[in-house]
Amino acid sequence: MQNSFIPELRDILASLNTVKNIIVFFEKFVKPKLNGLMILAKHELGFNFYEDETSFEKIKGCDNYPEDFYYEIFVLAKSTKNKQIRTECANIIKKQAPEALQLAFKSRKKITTIQDSQSFNKKLIAVLEYGVLSEDLDLCKLYTLVCKRLTLSLEYRSKEVIELLIETPRLLSQFNGVKELTISTSRQEEGFRNVVNNITQLSSLEKLELDIDYKYIPEELERLVNLKEFILAAPNLVWVPVGITKLKALKKLEFRGDFRYGDDDPNPNIVNFIWLTELTSLKHLRIGSFTVQDLSNVELPASLKKLELFRLENLTALPETLGHLPKLKTLRLSGIRELEHFPASVSEFKTLEVLEAIHLSKLKKVPAAFIFGPNIKRLLGLYTEFMPYGVTPVTKLKRIVFTNPELLSFVLDNALSFTNLKEIEINCDAPQRRSEHTLSAFKKLKNLKYKLAHHLEWVLEDIHECKKLEDVFIYGIYNGADAKITNADVANFPQSFSRIEYLQTLKVHSAKALVLNTDYLPIKTDSLTITGIKVIEPGIEDFEVTNLKVIDTPITALQKFYSVIRAKKIKLDDVNSAKNETLDFDNFKDPESIKDFIFNSNVKGLDKALKALCNLQTLTIDFNVDNAEQNNGLTAYTHHNLKNLTIKNFNGDTSVIKLLLEHTPHLEFLEIYDCVGLVDLPKVTLNKLKTLKLFYSDDIQSIENVTVPNIELFKVLSCDNFGYNAMVTASHWKTLKFLWLEHISKDLETYPETIADLNLDTFFIDGFLTKRQIPKWIGRMKSLRVLGIEQFYYCPLPEELAELTQLKIMSIRGCDFTEQVSDKFKNLNLEDLIYRYSKFNGNNMKSSKFYALAKNKILKEDFDNRYEKYDLYC
Numbered sequence: 063m064q065n066s067f068i069p070e071l072r073d074i075l076a077s078l079n080t081v082k083n084i085i086v087f088f089e090k091f092v093k094p095k096l097n098g099l100m101i102l103a104k105h106e107l108g109f110n111f112y113e114d115e116t117s118f119e120k121i122k123g124c125d126n127y128p129e130d131f132y133y134e135i136f137v138l139a140k141s142t143k144n145k146q147i148r149t150e151c152a153n154i155i156k157k158q159a160p161e162a163l164q165l166a167f168k169s170r171k172k173i174t175t176i177q178d179s180q181s182f183n184k185k186l187i188a189v190l191e192y193g194v195l196s197e198d199l200d201l202c203k204l205y206t207l208v209c210k211r212l213t214l215s216l217e218y219r220s221k222e223v224i225e226l227l228i229e230t231p232r233l234l235s236q237f238n239g240v241k242e243l244t245i246s247t248s249r250q251e252e253g254f255r256n257v258v259n260n261i262t263q264l265s266s267l268e269k270l271e272l273d274i275d276y277k278y279i280p281e282e283l284e285r286l287v288n289l290k291e292f293i294l295a296a297p298n299l300v301w302v303p304v305g306i307t308k309l310k311a312l313k314k315l316e317f318r319g320d321f322r323y324g325d326d327d328p329n330p331n332i333v334n335f336i337w338l339t340e341l342t343s344l345k346h347l348r349i350g351s352f353t354v355q356d357l358s359n360v361e362l363p364a365s366l367k368k369l370e371l372f373r374l375e376n377l378t379a380l381p382e383t384l385g386h387l388p389k390l391k392t393l394r395l396s397g398i399r400e401l402e403h404f405p406a407s408v409s410e411f412k413t414l415e416v417l418e419a420i421h422l423s424k425l426k427k428v429p430a431a432f433i434f435g436p437n438i439k440r441l442l443g444l445y446t447e448f449m450p451y452g453v454t455p456v457t458k459l460k461r462i463v464f465t466n467p468e469l470l471s472f473v474l475d476n477a478l479s480f481t482n483l484k485e486i487e488i489n490c491d492a493p494q495r496r497s498e499h500t501l502s503a504f505k506k507l508k509n510l511k512y513k514l515a516h517h518l519e520w521v522l523e524d525i526h527e528c529k530k531l532e533d534v535f536i537y538g539i540y541n542g543a544d545a546k547i548t549n550a551d552v553a554n555f556p557q558s559f560s561r562i563e564y565l566q567t568l569k570v571h572s573a574k575a576l577v578l579n580t581d582y583l584p585i586k587t588d589s590l591t592i593t594g595i596k597v598i599e600p601g602i603e604d605f606e607v608t609n610l611k612v613i614d615t616p617i618t619a620l621q622k623f624y625s626v627i628r629a630k631k632i633k634l635d636d637v638n639s640a641k642n643e644t645l646d647f648d649n650f651k652d653p654e655s656i657k658d659f660i661f662n663s664n665v666k667g668l669d670k671a672l673k674a675l676c677n678l679q680t681l682t683i684d685f686n687v688d689n690a691e692q693n694n695g696l697t698a699y700t701h702h703n704l705k706n707l708t709i710k711n712f713n714g715d716t717s718v719i720k721l722l723l724e725h726t727p728h729l730e731f732l733e734i735y736d737c738v739g740l741v742d743l744p745k746v747t748l749n750k751l752k753t754l755k756l757f758y759s760d761d762i763q764s765i766e767n768v769t770v771p772n773i774e775l776f777k778v779l780s781c782d783n784f785g786y787n788a789m790v791t792a793s794h795w796k797t798l799k800f801l802w803l804e805h806i807s808k809d810l811e812t813y814p815e816t817i818a819d820l821n822l823d824t825f826f827i828d829g830f831l832t833k834r835q836i837p838k839w840i841g842r843m844k845s846l847r848v849l850g851i852e853q854f855y856y857c858p859l860p861e862e863l864a865e866l867t868q869l870k871i872m873s874i875r876g877c878d879f880t881e882q883v884s885d886k887f888k889n890l891n892l893e894d895l896i897y898r899y900s901k902f903n904g905n906n907m908k909s910s911k912f913y914a915l916a917k918n919k920i921l922k923e924d925f926d927n928r929y930e931k932y933d934l935y936c
Contacts, residue, residue: 109134109207112175114142118151132159133200136166137207140188141173162199166192173208183220185209190226193233202239202266213242216257217273224250231256235263246273248321262286262305273321274299284308294318297326297351307340315344319351320373328353328373335360350374350397358382358405365389372396385410385432396420408432409452418442430454430472434479443469454479461485467493474521477503484530488512488521496520502527511535514552514573526561533566534559538573551575553596555582560603570595580605580626600626604651612638624650631658631680640664641686647674660684665692672699672725680706683722687711687738694718698725706731713738720744734759743768756781766791777802785810793817802826804852810834818842826850826873829857841865852876861886872896887915 109117118138121131128135136159139151155167171188174181185208193201206212214237216227227233234257237243243264247254255276261267262285270286271293272279279296283289283305291314292306299319319329328351335354338347339361347362350372358379362369367389371377378400385407393414395401402424409431417433419425423445430450433441434457441459447466454476460483464470467490473480474497483504492515501507502524508531512518525531538552555570555578562584570578573595581601583590592598593613600622609631616637617623628651644664647653653674661671662684672678681704685693693714704726712719716739723729723746732748733755734740740759745767753775756762760782773795778784785807792801793816801822803813808831817825818839825846827836830853840849841862849866851859852875859877861884873896895915 111137111141111173111208114138114144114147118142118147128154128158132163133203133207135159136163137173137204139167140171141175143175162196165196166199169195182209183223186219187222187226190223190230190233193236194226194230197232197236199236200239201233201236205237206239212240213244214240215244217244217246218249224254227257228253231260233257234260238264239266240264241266242269242271243267244271248273248275269293272296275321279303281305287311290314292316295321297321297329298331299329300331302332302334302337307337309341310343312341312344314346315341316348318349319353326351328375338362346370348372355379355400362387368392370394370396371398374398376400378402380405383407388413390414391437392416394418394420395422399423401425404428404432411435413437416440419446419448420444422446422448427451430476434459456481458482463487464490466490470521471495471497474499474503480504481506483507485509486511488515488518491515492518492521501525504528505530507531509533511537514538514576516552519554519556519558522556522558524561525556525558526563531562531565533568535567535569535571536573537569537571538576553577555579557582559584567591569593580623598623602626604628609633621645621649626651628652628655630655632656633658633660639684641684641689645671647671650674662686665696668722669697669699672701672704676701676703678704680704682708682710683712685709685711685713687713690714696722698722700725700727702728705729708733708735709737710735711737712740716740716742716744720746723748733757734762737761742766747771753777755779756784762788764788764791770795771797773797775800775802778804778806780805781807783807786812786814790814790816793820796820799823802850804828805830808832813837815839821845824848824850826852828852829854836860836863838862844868847871849873850875854878856880859883859887863887864889867891870894883915890915 109121111117117134121127121134124131132155135151135154139148139155142148142151152167155163159167169191171191173188174184186205189201189205189208192204193199205214216223228251243261245258245261247258258274258276259280261270262280262282265285265287267286268288269291270289273295275298277298277300279294279299281303283303286309288311289309290311292309292312293316295318297320319332320326330353332352333354335349335357336359341363342365344363344365346368347366348370352374353376354374355376356379357377358381360381361383362381364387366387369387369390369392371394373396375397377398380401382405384405390411391413393416395418397420399421401422409429411432412435414435415437417438417440419442421444425446425448428448428450430452431454433450434454436455436458438457438459439461441462443463443465445465447468449468450472456479459480462473462483462485464473464487470488470490471493477499484506486501486504486507486509488511490513500521500523501510505528507528510531510533514536552573553575555576560582563586565584565587567589568584568587569591570576571593576595577597577599578592578595579599579601581603583605586606588608590607590609591611592615595615598612598615598617600617600619604626606628608629610627610629611633613635614637617634620638620640624645640663644667647667647670650656654677656675656678658680659671659675659678660682661668663671665683665685668683678701690713693712696714696718698721705728707726707729709719719740723744728750729748730750731753732751734757736758738759738761741761742764743762747769749771751770751773754770754773755777756779758780762781763783763785765788774797776792776795776798777800779802789803792798793814798820799822801817801820801824804826805828810832811834813827813834815837820843822843822845825840825843825848827850833856834854835857836851836854836859838860839862840846841860841864843866846866846869848871849869850873852873855878857879858881859879864884864886867889869890870893872890872892872894875896
């Protein structure tokens with residue numbers, strides 16, 4: 063409480079020599095703080111008008127009731143549906159409450175307890191109407207109790223809110239106590255100007271954001287004694303009021319001559335910024351979108367730590383004393399197109415850590431002592447081709463982005479001054495001359511990112527001497543203007559990488575002419591990703607990769623490629639499909655090292671694959687859908703280490719799948735994806751299987767032949783003939799924890815009640831394109847933690863589900879409930895209520911139908927990608 067008004071204490075303590083002065087001080091400085099603390103204290107007490115009975119009992123049990131709780135009693139009287147509480151509270155207000163509350167109580171406006179997209183405006187309108195009747199009413203206190211916030215935004219509020227404020231402008235002054243206020247006048251009527259003039263009455267404000275299209279703003283801004291942050295956008299402002307210079311508590315000022323979103327021309331009126339020096343507490347200053355040409359005579363506050371100047375397109379001179387700011391750490395300059403040089407003082411910077419220069423097109427020379435100063439840690443120059451000059455100090459700079467070859471040459475020439483560089487990005491053409499040093503001079507280099515360019519290879523010479531190098535990203539830049547990759551004809555992959563013993567990651571991306579010979583790759587890489595280059599040519603030298611991913615890039619000789627690569631996980635897209643040839647697994651390089659493999663070769667070679675890849679743990683078999691005979695020719699070698707198996711595009715006989723599963727006895731995960739001809743899953747026992755997934759396989763109707771004594775997760779997605787009998791079978795799997803049934807048989811009319819006997823943690827069902835009902839028996843499933851109900855259009859939400867008081871996560875998506883949700887759902891203790899594309903959000907459904915669930919935390923998001931977030935069995 064003290065920190066925000068101690069500066070004022072210093073100025074006025076000497077004047078507290080009379081009782082009158084002491085009272086003035088208390089009313090102006092102390093009382094607003096105490097009011098704020100009282101509001102917070104009562105929230106800690108647990109007052110919540112949504113829980114009217116509980117809240118009423120709590121305040122009745124407090125000392126000094128009802129005198130200290132007239133506002134809470136007022137709110138309950140205007141909101142509760144409990145007739146007894148309403149009558150008791152109304153009597154207290156009418157007979158005992160202060161006159162301000164009695165006058166306001168004459169309003170017939172109620173406080174809504176329904177939470178929907180319009181509820182906030184409805185509450186605010188009610189609060190304003192009470193204020194219209196009672197000018198002494200503390201609207202901030204009432205607003206905080208009803209809307210539970212100390213921030214007020216009048217940007218794009220409802221027409222009724224704005225009309226009430228225009229009719230009675232003093233209403234805004236009755237919100238003294240709010241901490242943050244946002245106002246936009248760009249869409250308001252002219253009469254709104256009188257509302258804005260009341261801002262100066264809100265002495266409690268700590269943050270004010272004002273988008274104003276008027277020529278003037280209130281003069282007496284000095285009344286905002288607690289203001290710490292002021293964001294002012296004013297394209298038509300004629301002058302800056304004197305009061306702004308007296309905001310002694312101000313820490314951040316953003317002053318712009320245009321609206322943040324729009325095509326406004328820069329403000330031509332404000333050209334005098336000398337007044338900035340009087341803001342002695344300012345730490346962060348942003349100024350932009352003015353036509354000012356010269357700031358050389360401006361003395362900026364010595365307290366500044368961060369300075370940002372943007373869209374000052376006519377500016378030719380920065381403050382002469384800029385480099386003398388003793389605390390400045392961050393300097394960002396953008397869109398100052400006429401600036402040709404920095405003031406001489408910038409060479410004297412001692413504290414600057416971050417310098418960003420963007421769109422400074424005329425800036426050609428800068429002092430090296432400035433941009434590579436003793437504490438610079440980040441330097442960014444975009445669309446700015448400056449050349450350093452003068453003595454280069456030893457810098458602490460850790461990251462640099464080269465956007466012009468001259469800067470790259472300078473840094474290489476002075477490499478001994480850049481001993482701390484850890485990240486380098488080269489986003490420019492190669493320098494025209496060769497420097498004495500290459501990137502190998504930067505011994506601490508960890509991350510290298512560069513755009514392909516002709517004649518850049520010499521910069522990478524001896525890169526293997528950077529022993530701490532971990533990540534390399536090589537790319538061609540996509541130019542949206544002509545839909546081409548820049549330098550698309552660069553064909554040579556740097557040979558110098560072949561001498562690197564180890565990299566954590568190497569990415570090569572979008573280089574349509576690039577030819578990569580594997581002999582040029584590092585000897586060992588944890589993660590290698592190659593996307594969208596011309597071709598990969600297998601060399602003769604062995605190389606080792608933990609995880610390999612190749613996308614949109616052909617490999618010239620797949621068999622030879624496998625004979626030189628040692629890898630644990632290999633993922634090649636369809637460009638490198640081997641479905642029409644047979645790979646010789648006997649000639650794979652260290653096949654025992656492969657843990658994860660996608661098999662899309664001639665299926666007759668599968669037995670050799672399973673034998674050679676003896677430590678394989680995860681296998682995807684992508685069958686050739688155009689060759690059913692090949693699918694039926696499957697033979698298998700027993701593989702005891704395989705735990706995860708995915709079968710894709712199979713269109714043969716069930717007996718073939720049976721043979722395969724019998725030869726992989728230790729499976730824990732099985733996914734059957736987009737397969738044809740599998741009406742019945744084969745008769746097989748999988749003792750260790752925990753996860754079974756059936757995706758996009760319309761023929762599957764029966765699973766009764768499969769014995770899975772330890773199954774935990776069963777998920778069915780888009781299997782159009784998966785029906786009642788199959789679900790009955792699944793309901794007998796007593797070890798199930800997770801059951802997901804999405805887009806199954808449209809002919810299914812009801813779900814088997816035997817599912818309710820399972821001890822499920824997660825249960826998901828949908829009624830897509832059906833008239834199925836949500837089962838009432840779900841309410842008996844006391845083990846459920848997560849329940850998903852989606853796309854049920856013709857049924858109510860059964861009140862039996864309100865018995866699931868242990869439920870933590872509930873998803874209701876795309877539903878259209880025909881009846882009001884039962885009040886019993888107030889008993890749920892959800893951590894997350896998730897909805898999307900659902901009439902449950904209140905925008906297109908009467909809110910009365912779902913208010914019983916409104917007490918739960920609602921997340922407007924999909925229930926996709928939810929496995930990690932909600933700790934689901936996936």
